[in-house]
Amino acid sequence: MSCLELRSLTIEIGNKTVCRDLSLTINPNERWALLGKNGVGKTTLLHSLLALHQPSAGEILVNNKSLRNTKRQELAKYLGILFQEGMHAMPSTVLETVLIGRHPHAHSLLLDHPRDMEFAQAALRSLDLEAFAQRQIDTLSGGEKQRVALAMLLAQAPTVYLLDEPSNHLDLAFQVKLLSALEQQLHQQSACVLMATHDINLAARFCDRFILLLGDGNVVFGKQDEVLTETALSAAYDCEMRKLTAGNMHLYYPALPTEPGSASGSQALI
Amino acid sequence: MIASRYYLLLTALVMLALVSILLSLLSGSVELPFPELINELLQPSDTLSGQVLREIRLPRTLAAFTTGGMLALAGVIMQVLLRNPLADPYILGISGGAAVGALAAILFGLGGWWLSSTAFVGALVSVLLVFGIANKFGRWSVTRLLLTGVVISAGWGAVINILLTTSSTNNVQSMLFWLMGDLSQSSVGGGHYLLLIAGIVFGLLASRSLNVLIRGELVATGLGIEINSLRIALYFSASLLTATAVTIAGSVGFVGLVVPHMLRLLGARDHRILIPGSALLGGSFLVIADSIARTAVAPQQLPVGVVTAIIGVPAFLIILRSTIRK
Structure with missing residues (x-):
């Protein structure tokens, strides 16, 4: 039983091809990272999985069912997404906002179920937001708002977590906190994660599968040692990338033009 | 919650x-x-005061309540639909269309049924015009809807000014009363009550979705809401409520904008409360305003739309000030 399956998927936006003929399967308990340079189409790919963007060819299966035949409300019970942009127009408290995440699971038209409150409280706890429950959203800092948005997603408790730049505005401690909160959900409910991020090192620490969008419609995907190579990363990011290995940990970083051994650097020396 | x-x-x-x-x-x-x-309400008699109550005050009070309720309800819905706290029932040009219809009727010396009918038709023309233009390319964005509405509204404004400047002094007096909102000619019947109740029921059915939609279209979609069909339903229900309210009482301002905000400031942000709450507060607000309008400078009557602003502005500012410190 797979969570998410792409079959010969081609996604285009404008005159740009995000991916061509891409087939892959995401299984329960897997943690996938979606990597690629700015504007390559990471968000578009995530939106396609939510039927917010129509693929030009191929098929998407969510919970073994074609996305086209899935009702939006059914989809929201199974698949949740953290969007990149903010969402707060009217005044609202943190707790009210997190409770909104329970919308797909509402049982009664007007009354709340106590379980919704339990989910919301647990989500607040796991991101250290309990003290903020009654605070107004517009008094929060950028990082705190991002944690509220994440708590809302945790309260939704989907099986597939799509995250668009989850570490935006988050300091290191909360990046770790977020990842361990997700980890817990994965264990408890055999969920899976697909996160678009520009932070290769965060992805490498947390994820076990990687999708690298190269920008010309070609895609590399697989395990860390297959995808996160200096060659593939350099091609994907248009910039000379290096890999530093210490024990079983790898650190990825861009070479500066002036560093010896870098292609552009040696040109500069000549 | x-x-x-x-x-x-x-x-x-x-x-x-x-x-x-x-x-x-x-x-x-x-x-x-x-x-x-109380006696008269329980046991109607033929006395003068009994007749005044049944034939003048009661119908007018009910008309005020119904109109106020519809406007406040339409205001809440418009504010969610456009995700704009400044939205009111008239922002998309409905009152402009109705006004052109009503003023044309006054110009030709028509009153009563004709006036209401032309106003209603004008409102519907405006509703369909805005929808048709904003919707032309399949997907309608909130920005396109808002811009279309505001521009159409401005167009109606020009026509209203032409009608005002070219009409006789006598007609201009009636036209101004209509434009400011006036309940002296108003009466409501079963259909109106039914529409108000239907509006509240629809609003309650949609209230959970409204709570989500107000946080943004992407968020709402991500949480399982088919936003296109919801928005179309919101647009037409708010429009129908507004068109009907305007037909009853002319363009009474301020109720639809301010009543929802008063409730939000009092802490009622959940639409399961805000929807019925707005209908109740909007109705009460217009009833009080109309009582003042017809008694303050008696035997002269003020247009109720003036009074809504005169009591609404300080009331709103007081609530705003008392909650801002929290």
Whole structure:
């Protein structure tokens, strides 16, 4: 039983091809990272999985069912997404906002179920937001708002977590906190994660599968040692990338033009 | 989340509605003390005060309540639809279309049924025009809807000015009263009550979705809401409520904009409360405003739309100031 399956998927936006003929399967308990340079189409790919963007060819299966035949409300019970942009127009408290995440699971038209409150409280706890429950959203800092948005997603408790730049505005401690909160959900409910991020090192620490969008419609995907190579990363990011290995940990970083051994650097020396 | 303090707020609003209606029935040039009022309501008699009550005050009070309720309800819906706190029922040009219809009827010396019908038709023309243009390319964005509405509204404004400047002094007086909102010619019937109740029921059915939609279209879609069909339903329900309200009483301003905000400032942000709450507060608000409009400078009458602003502005500012410190 797979969570998410792409079959010969081609996604285009404008005159740009995000991916061509891409087939892959995401299984329960897997943690996938979606990597690629700015504007390559990471968000578009995530939106396609939510039927917010129509693929030009191929098929998407969510919970073994074609996305086209899935009702939006059914989809929201199974698949949740953290969007990149903010969402707060009217005044609202943190707790009210997190409770909104329970919308797909509402049982009664007007009354709340106590379980919704339990989910919301647990989500607040796991991101250290309990003290903020009654605070107004517009008094929060950028990082705190991002944690509220994440708590809302945790309260939704989907099986597939799509995250668009989850570490935006988050300091290191909360990046770790977020990842361990997700980890817990994965264990408890055999969920899976697909996160678009520009932070290769965060992805490498947390994820076990990687999708690298190269920008010309070609895609590399697989395990860390297959995808996160200096060659593939350099091609994907248009910039000379290096890999530093210490024990079983790898650190990825861009070479500066002036560093010896870098292609552009040696040109500069000549 | 529906907590006990929300029930308290709703109960208070129901009480306010009852009190405002009673006060409205008690006020006027013909003396009608409270015990007699109750008597008349229970056992109608043929006395002068009985006739005044049944034929003048009661219909007018009910018209005010219904109109106010519709406008406030339409205001809440428009504010969610456009995700704009400055939205009011008239922002998309409905009142402009209705005004052109009504003014044209006055220009040709038509009143009563004709005036309401032309106003209603004008409102519907505007509703369909805005929808047709904003919707032309399949997907309608909130920005496109808002811009289309505002521009169409400006167009109606020009036509209104032409009608005003070219009409005789006599007609201009009636036209101005209509434009400012006036309940002296108003009456409502079963259809109107039914529409108000249907509006509240629709709003309650949609209230959970409204709570989500107000946080943005992407968020709402991600949480399982088909936003296109929801938005179309919101647009047409708010439009129908507004068109009907405008047909009853002309363009009474301020109620649709301010009543929802008053409730939000009082803490009712959940639409499960805000929807019925707005209908109640909007109705009470217009009943009180109309009582003042017809008694303040009696025997002269003020257009009720002027009074809504005169009492609404300070009331709103007081609530705003008292909640801003929190």
